[in-house]
Amino acid sequence: MSDDVQGPLCPSPFDGEDIQLAHGGGGRRMHHLLRDLVLPILGDTTTSGRHDGAVLDVGGRLAFTTDSFVVHPLFFPGGDIGSLAVNGTVNDLAMCGARPRYLGLSMILEEGFPLCELRRVVESLARAAREADVRFVTGDTKVVERGRGHGLYLNTSGVGVVTHELQIEPRSVRAGDCILVSGDLGRHGIAVMAAREGLELETTLESDCAPLHRPVLDLLDAGIEIHCLRDLTRGGLASALIEIAEDSGTTLTIEEEHLKVLPDVQGACELLGFDPLYVANEGRFVLMVPERDADAALAIMRRHPVSSGGQRVGRVSTDDPGLVILKTRIGSARVVDMLSGEQLPRIC
Amino acid sequence: MKYLDEYRQAGAVHRLADELHRITRGDWTLMEVCGGQTQAIVKFGIDGLLPPSVHLLHGPGCPVCVTPVEILDQALAIASMPEVTFCSFGDMLRVPGSGGDLLSARSRGGDVRIVYSPLDALELARRTPGRQVVFFAVGFETTAPANAMAVHLAKREGVTNFSILVAQVLVPPALLAILGSPGNRVQGFLAAGHVCAIMGWEEYPPIAARYRVPIVVTGFEPLDILQGVTMCVRQLEEGRYEVENQYARAVRLEGNSEARRILEEVFEIVPRKWRGIGSIPDSGLGLAPAYREFDASTRFDTGDIRAEEDPECRSGLVLQGRLLPRECPEFGRRCTPERPLGAPMVSSEGACAAYFRYRRREDSIARETR
Numbered sequence A: 001m002s003d004d005v006q007g008p009l010c011p012s013p014f015d016g017e018d019i020q021l022a023h024g025g026g027g028r029r030m031h032h033l034l035r036d037l038v039l040p041i042l043g044d045t046t047t048s049g050r051h052d053g054a055v056l057d058v059g060g061r062l063a064f065t066t067d068s069f070v071v072h073p074l075f076f077p078g079g080d081i082g083s084l085a086v087n088g089t090v091n092d093l094a095m096c097g098a099r100p101r102y103l104g105l106s107m108i109l110e111e112g113f114p115l116c117e118l119r120r121v122v123e124s125l126a127r128a129a130r131e132a133d134v135r136f137v138t139g140d141t142k143v144v145e146r147g148r149g150h151g152l153y154l155n156t157s158g159v160g161v162v163t164h165e166l167q168i169e170p171r172s173v174r175a176g177d178c179i180l181v182s183g184d185l186g187r188h189g190i191a192v193m194a195a196r197e198g199l200e201l202e203t204t205l206e207s208d209c210a211p212l213h214r215p216v217l218d219l220l221d222a223g224i225e226i227h228c229l230r231d232l233t234r235g236g237l238a239s240a241l242i243e244i245a246e247d248s249g250t251t252l253t254i255e256e257e258h259l260k261v262l263p264d265v266q267g268a269c270e271l272l273g274f275d276p277l278y279v280a281n282e283g284r285f286v287l288m289v290p291e292r293d294a295d296a297a298l299a300i301m302r303r304h305p306v307s308s309g310g311q312r313v314g315r316v317s318t319d320d321p322g323l324v325i326l327k328t329r330i331g332s333a334r335v336v337d338m339l340s341g342e343q344l345p346r347i348c
Numbered sequence B: 001m002k003y004l005d006e007y008r009q010a011g012a013v014h015r016l017a018d019e020l021h022r023i024t025r026g027d028w029t030l031m032e033v034c035g036g037q038t039q040a041i042v043k044f045g046i047d048g049l050l051p052p053s054v055h056l057l058h059g060p061g062c063p064v065c066v067t068p069v070e071i072l073d074q075a076l077a078i079a080s081m082p083e084v085t086f087c088s089f090g091d092m093l094r095v096p097g098s099g100g101d102l103l104s105a106r107s108r109g110g111d112v113r114i115v116y117s118p119l120d121a122l123e124l125a126r127r128t129p130g131r132q133v134v135f136f137a138v139g140f141e142t143t144a145p146a147n148a149m150a151v152h153l154a155k156r157e158g159v160t161n162f163s164i165l166v167a168q169v170l171v172p173p174a175l176l177a178i179l180g181s182p183g184n185r186v187q188g189f190l191a192a193g194h195v196c197a198i199m200g201w202e203e204y205p206p207i208a209a210r211y212r213v214p215i216v217v218t219g220f221e222p223l224d225i226l227q228g229v230t231m232c233v234r235q236l237e238e239g240r241y242e243v244e245n246q247y248a249r250a251v252r253l254e255g256n257s258e259a260r261r262i263l264e265e266v267f268e269i270v271p272r273k274w275r276g277i278g279s280i281p282d283s284g285l286g287l288a289p290a291y292r293e294f295d296a297s298t299r300f301d302t303g304d305i306r307a308e309e310d311p312e313c314r315s316g317l318v319l320q321g322r323l324l325p326r327e328c329p330e331f332g333r334r335c336t337p338e339r340p341l342g343a344p345m346v347s348s349e350g351a352c353a354a355y356f357r358y359r360r361r362e363d364s365i366a367r368e369t370r
Helices: A028-042 A081-094 A115-132 A187-197 A213-221 A236-248 A263-272 A291-302 B002-006 B010-023 B035-044 B069-079 B090-094 B102-107 B118-127 B144-157 B171-180 B193-199 B204-211 B222-238 B257-266 B289-294 B315-319 B351-358 B362-368
Strands: A061-069 A098-110 A135-144 A152-162 A178-181 A228-231 A251-255 A285-289 A311-317 A324-327 A333-335 B028-034 B054-061 B084-088 B111-114 B132-139 B162-169 B188-192 B215-218 B243-245 B267-274 B278-287
Touching: A028 A115, A028 A135, A061 A081, A081 A098, A081 A115, A081 A152, A081 A213, A081 A228, A098 A115, A098 A213, A115 A135, A115 A152, A178 A291, A187 A263, A213 A291, A228 A236, A236 A251, A236 A285, A236 A324, A285 A291, A291 A311, A324 B362, A333 B035, A333 B351, A333 B362, B010 B222, B028 B035, B028 B171, B028 B193, B028 B222, B035 B054, B035 B188, B035 B222, B035 B351, B054 B171, B054 B222, B054 B315, B069 B084, B069 B102, B069 B132, B069 B162, B084 B090, B084 B102, B084 B118, B090 B102, B090 B111, B102 B111, B118 B132, B118 B144, B118 B162, B132 B144, B144 B162, B144 B257, B144 B289, B162 B267, B162 B289, B171 B188, B171 B204, B171 B278, B188 B193, B188 B222, B193 B215, B193 B257, B204 B215, B204 B243, B215 B222, B257 B267, B278 B289, B315 B351
Parallel strands: A098 A135, A251 A324, B028 B054, B028 B188, B084 B111, B084 B132, B132 B162, B188 B215, B215 B243
Antiparallel strands: A061 A152, A098 A152, A178 A285, A178 A311, A228 A285, A251 A311, A324 A333, B162 B278, B267 B278
């Protein structure tokens, strides 16, 4: 991938400085911030110079999504708010079966936020965008008073092109479909939790934050009849399956022994009283395909590093519409229910 | 952490279940004391693997569930004070008091923080000398030693802005209360493994002898629980009532002597009210006189405590094994984890929460169970 990014000259005039309210004012200081720090790192972002919006030629059906990012801490093993902001939106587009093309970026900065940290975030945004083969084409910057912003909030919106003819949505899910998951569960949530709470686990667990569109587009190109796709984010695999079961009116039955969880993630979950089924991921997806396409789908997924852990985990039926059932390793079964609020760490 | 898998192996579990079926002749009612065991039983469907004549009742071993409303109301009052940073294990945050829960106190501006250890709260007190840092000391004997250590260190270092709100409870008095109540059906106990890891099991032989009930110290994995049940049933079939230790990999007769030493130094035994059950003599821990300056309930003026409970909440009966959660008329109707009438529906160790999460569709579960 060619590197079209020209970084700012070293040493940077911004190191040691903090965000001031004036940086959001629309005047000279904001102009300098964008011209000398943000835009050079994000690359060639404009199609027609500085303008209120970007006019783009996408040549096909449009997928459009938006997402905001308020993660804390901003930097954690395996990622940061920047890579999250790119991959989160890229993945929402991928789940429509779209090829992600263009992103918009909105930043809300808190007065006092160090500019060297802003640079780190912007570099991460640029790197993630290059890796996902998408471009930033429009953006906005605001500054809020100290105490009103927790450092930095980001929003990214994204558009992508849809060239397939499938209806990829819960209503397309059918009895007899196979449920596949692209890899192991729970890395992102535990990595962030460990970083946030200063938990010192024996190994440094890294977030699985990554773009997912390449395996998805390969599946579509190969003619796999994808009925439903969902990336696993907050609420984990359980929440994704419950939403799909309810929206599709089907029963999703999964087998515990086919769910892969890294020993470190399992250990941290046991310690904290979390269930890996509900822990956040940022680089995993679940899909439902007809049984006849399952083997081919897995073969395609496993060719990509991000989905090399692809696995059959269960089956769709219509015995109990709207229910997700887990068959445990020891042969019993239980209903997988929606969590109310967040998982709270255990007492004893 | 491979040892976890060993204790959840399907083959071993089924072999043990088969043996239990083989030795069971009579009709037996057992109680598991610890909420963590209740969770495991419901989550792994262990009760479905038992012979039909062996019944498991769920006991009061959920410290969150039994924390009296009075103390929760004190916590809410203290957490709302502007100079206070109120630290708690996450599980307490959704338990309803008279005027809401700690989560809603946080959203109203109270500085309420989740910590993983009382020592984190103490560290916060050291780092923020201008704030009053209060730790909500909830739990059975399992959590008490760490709480004792935090107070001990606070006194030694002179961290005077640290205090704890004590709601510690003890297991053996609860067993006595259950055994001594009229209409008790419990014939054998699975004692709480982690409590006994601290305290040992020296307190149980007199109870077993007086009431003629076998007591088996039991762990938390499916294999542990099945083995504990099997050992208990074997005693009942043979007419024995002894104390046995299933959880030998973690529990010794004398427990953890270091932990017990610090407990005896910092705490003393006090009467304690158990939410839904009532007052049980000598069933709680309070700060010993030398450490009372760290007692948050006297350091802060919490004013009048309303201590209101929803009259429809039957958590007391659930905690004593008199009512199964799904037999409660409000279960899943007026009482859900989002809007709990009482604590067992919202605590991660509560029986009602376990049934709500895993058992609302018994017919589907029965169909899928091999």
